[in-house]
Amino acid sequence: MLALIDALSDRCTFSVLLPECSGFLTDELKKRGIKVYYAPLYRWTCEKNSKALAKKVCWSVSWKRKNEKLLLRLIEEMKDEKFDLVHSNTSVINYGERLSQLLGVPHLWHIREFGEKDFNIVPLGSYKEYFDTFSGSNGIICCISKGVYEKFKPELPENKIYIVYDGVGKNNIIPDRQYKKEGTLIIVQAGNINRFKGQQYGIEAVQELYRRGITDVKLLIAGRGELSRLGLDISNLHNVEMLGVVDDMPGLRAKEDVEIVASRCEAFGLVTAEAMMGGVPVVGSDSGATAEIIDDNENGLLFSPGNSKDLADKLEYLYNNRGEIERFGRKAAEKAQSMYTAEKNSEGIWQLYCRLSSTSFSKSDTMENL
DSSP states (O other): OHHHHHHTTTTOOOEEEESOSOSHHHHHHHHTTOEEEEOOOOOSEEESSTTHHHHHHHIIIIIHHHHHHHHHHHHHHTTTOOOSOEEEOOSSOOHHHHHHHHHTOOEEEEEOOOSHHHHOEEESSOHHHHHHHHHTOSEEEEESSHHHHHHHGGGSOGGGEEEOOOOBOGGGOOTTOOOOSSSOEEEEEESOOSTTTTHHHHHHHHHHHHHTTOOSEEEEEESSSOGGGGTOOOTTOSSEEEEESOSOHHHHHTTOSEEEEOOSOOSSOHHHHHHHHTTOOEEEESSTTHHHHSOBTTTEEEEOTTOHHHHHHHHHHHHHOHHHHHHHHHHHHHHHHHHSBHHHHHHHHHHHHHHHTSSOOOTTOOGGGO
């Protein structure tokens, strides 16, 4: 969100609604002189677990009404503002849609999640209510990948739904990148450590390589969290190093050979785009938007989701064919630097803002001619 605000700051004046009044995001917004409103509003989704049923009851009995009261109070605070539109930056909340109705302005709903497939989240109401709310939205829906678009397309009017790929900063470009022809194969897997991100498959694949006698490899895991979250036996791991949070990912990627993205189902995959922009070939799970971004055997490799032996096969291929790392890496950089830049993303969002400022939508206004 900050990157988008920065990119459009010369064309838009933003105000931001947050559920909490402190934290990194609040500090950064204040540095930019952006008006921030606060309200402890409830999400209309939750994780699908043992507490989900109780949350569904709370949503039906009380949370929806509390949200409405908070929004009416916000309208009072905002009465002197002249907003042109509301932009909800995620699908896990629905109060942006209601706020747009109360303000009498159009709504851009940015869908960044599959829901159950990627984050194991489900609506607190029924799925019918969920999709009907999107369908009746006072504006348009922006999906961050074709995969997300295809999920929502059957449920929405054709002229309401668009695709604008997420973008990453050009600071991820690694000028004059060098590719090794021999030596230890350095593999990186980045992201907060949990089973949905699939670090367990990277670890298992490297252990499989070790059993095959390929010991000259090293897996570096960058991200917040503990391996104990993965449910693995970590007492005797070979060639795995935990880095924790890494502040300089481009610096790390300048030293690596290959990156793994083993997430269950990414709605886009910023890590994939960042690695590719730096000329790093990615071995990714053949699912979600990862399979859109990586062109198999052209700028990276795809492996069967959840199959650590197939992942090991792909890594072994690259270990034995170092020239392919350079070929894939250069093609990866070419694609990412042309398609997944922050500039391209912000321009696409700006076009949607402009489209929302018009008074009507034509049936021909589909995602193909955005």
